[in-house]
Amino acid sequence: MQLIGMLDSPYVRRVTVSFGLLGLPFEHRPVSVFRHFDEFRRINPVVKAPSLVCDDGTVLMDSSLILEYAESFPARRRSLVPADAAGLLHDLYIVGLALAACEKSVQLVYERQLRPAEKLHMPWVERISGQLLAACTGLDAAYAAHPVQVASETLTRGDVASAVAWHFIQAMVPETVPAGDFPALQNLSARAERLPAFRAAPHGEGTVQPAE
Template identity: 25%
Template sequence: MRLYATQTSPYARKVHIALLEKNIPCDVEWVDLRAPGHAALEHNPLGKIPVLVRDDGSSVYDSAVIIQYLEVLRPEPAIIPHDPEARIEALRIEALASGIMDTTIAWVLEQRHASDCQDAAMLQRARGKILAALAMLQEETDAWQDAGTVSVLTLAQIATVAAVGYVDLRVPDFLVQFPDLTTWMHTMRLRPSVSATAPR
């Protein structure tokens, strides 16, 4: 299989970590989304990443869908709990982390406009949403202090790493008021799947 990704996409990082945690062999091809006719376009008409191309040439895209496919492809070790309540909880946290990624990307793109063209109200709303979601993730990580040494990470933990890592990459000041979350993230960076997928 081949994963098309960029080196800074938090969505691609989430999938890449899952592949490593589940020990599924997969080549990774880095693409430049700004380049016309980049490789991912051949496999996803929207040109978005990540895209997972299976051995038969068919494509799976959207990080959440790829994660579900990986669980079907290799059920064990499971990163999504089998227990129904625990499963819903993991998917809820994945959705929260994805919302942080979405909103941080929107914040970054708006910041790239000339200062007199920026939507100040939008930036304030986005910042508020990101901070509120990070506060909730910090509460979640209080129960994950052993995550660095477990046999396999859960989807909730993987998605949290991807989201917090992206905030740290783009707007690290947002993390200043969350020291426990930052400490947890520093510990997670020692895990091979996390260190191997760090944005470059």
């Protein structure tokens, strides 16, 4: 399998970290949807990251769909999905908040870095910022109420998405979401970033390295 996309995307990083935790082998190709648009379009005409080129040539896109497919692999080390109904419900709640945080933080980055300053519509920026803060508030409250064991053997899809989202937010739009206001989320991310699967796929423009 080949995973296409840059590790500066929280969606690409979510998949790479999850693959590492699952113990699934893959090749990472850091192709940018901006700088390498034509190359990416030859792989996936939609030019959406992450894209997963499967062994039979099928191209999957969207991090959640890719991770759903990954859970079908009998060779995976474990599952990232809770087996009980209550645990699954809680994890899906966390995934929803984390992906909302990813979406709104990416929108803010696009607004500030890609749109000309004279075209910036501040009411829209304020709305996105409010949605981002609401998602982070929900995540912080959830992790404060239900602390998790941060270990390679115990993290769920929601935990991975939350930790990756928080790291992206603090790397890209920290002025919008002050770290000190979200201690439980900050603690989760800091501890997760020390795990081998996270260290093997650091945020940025590099390539996934073999896990330790």
